[in-house]
Amino acid sequence: MGCQCDHCGEARSMVYCRSDAAYLCLSCDRLVHSANALSKRHSRTLVCDRCNSQPAVIRCMEEKVSLCQNCDWDGHNGSSTHSRQTLNCYSGCPSAEELSSIWSFMSESISVIDSTCEQGMGSMCIADNRQGPSTSNKNQDLIVTSETKCLQSENNPNVWMGPSSSRVGNRPPNVVQDAGPVTSSSSKVNFDLLLMKICGEESSTGMGNPAQPACSNAASADSLISCKTEPTRYGRQHSNISFSSLTGESTAGDYQDCGASSMLLMAETPWGSTGPDQSSTPIGNRSDAVLRYKEKKKTRKFDKRVRYATRKERADVRKRVKGRFVKAGIDIKIHEDHLDSTYYACISRTAEFIHGYIMCPRAKQGLWILAKSYESFRRVFVGVVDGNSYCKVSL
DNA sequence: CGGAGCGCCGAGACCACAGCTGTTA
DNA sequence: TATAACAGCTGTGGTCTCGGCGCTC
Secondary structure (H helix, E strand, O other), X not given: OOOEOOOOOOOEOOEEEOOOOEEEOHHHHHHHHOOOHHHHOOOEEEEOOOOOOOEOOEEEOOOOEEEOHHHHHHHHOOOOOOEEEEOOEEEEOOOHHHHHHHOOOHHHHHHHHHOOOOOOOOOHHHHHHHHOOOXXXXXXXXXXXXXXXXXXXXXXXXXEEOOOOOOOOOOOOHHHOOOOOOOHHXXXXXXXXXXXXXXXXXOOOOOOOOOOOOOOOOOOHHHHHHHOOOEOOOOOEHHHHHHHHOOOOOOHHHHHHOOOOHXXXXXXXXXXXXXXXXXXXXXXXXXXXXXXXXXXXXXXXXXXXXXXXXXXXXXHHOOEEOOEEOOOOEEEEEEEEXXXXXXXXXXXXXXXXXXXXXXXXXXXXXOOEOEOOHHHHHHHOOOOEOOOOEEEEOO
């Protein structure tokens, strides 16, 4: 998985787009994500050169490979002195130069990839020079976010010589491999992924696409609750890895759910504001926060789980009057093809045709209908045939 | 300041019925 | 002991009802 480009199917995939759940070569990446403004927002990252399935977060400058955290750990065993560069995810339609500016090794990679890309857009560097964003609007077209700040050293934010003291013996769980921007709305799904990763449930629920990167924004309330009592195999609790990824979109409701004091949540601190936009109108911010909290609370679904999907399907289509279920109208389907010159009708899904009779197996619904001819059938149900082989009667 | 009236909101009830579960023959 | 038949229970969603709460007069 992840070797061939999902779009052209020919070139080797280099980029993983989480929004599209697609592995793309660089040409197709640019082609696909230049389609419209929405697609430009998709956050992409390089694919691990070793497993070809996880988003790469580290570039080993010595081996010249991009690695996910698992492969980085396996390959370097947490003790390598290889020079490594953290990999940022990006969005927009970066040109080859811009990619090179993001990833210094990219220039050499592009030259290799160019020979394999056969799409109409061809190599990125050619098309980019002509159509790429100008320097004036470069920032609008290219957004680069760093998701691996925890691995960056202070002196050089992009290169670090592992292992750091805090990292030795603390293998980063693979669940922190995230390549996308954090949104609070997706936290539940992310938590499911998190659980699958932890418990080793690979695709038992259909969501276990191993290629789907788990998300670091598992710092949602759900994940926090779960992580309280579930230490990892490396002796750290998951809350350590995810708590730092709380974003500005998190609202008071999130915190309340995880048991934190609501005093913290309203961004009210007795010693003053902590953020730049809290200095002007703290009361307004509070009311805004309350409004956001209420709005989110209104739209939230409290772990409503449907245990029986079949019952839900039936309930969805069942007739109601003022919200209450009502007895289903007797819909009779007249089969105009006859059997031994006997017309018959089907009543309900469970009806059976037995020796020229229509029989409903349940006694409460039991109806026997016999018509020796279509005319006699119509006499039984006077004026109910609508001419389209369906009729509705009240018995 | 306390009570009445009003609106808003959340919890629970209600409905039919397929399917499950437990009991009995 | 195994099987079939039967009765009772469960759960499903949209709407309504009711009680609690806050606000205004």
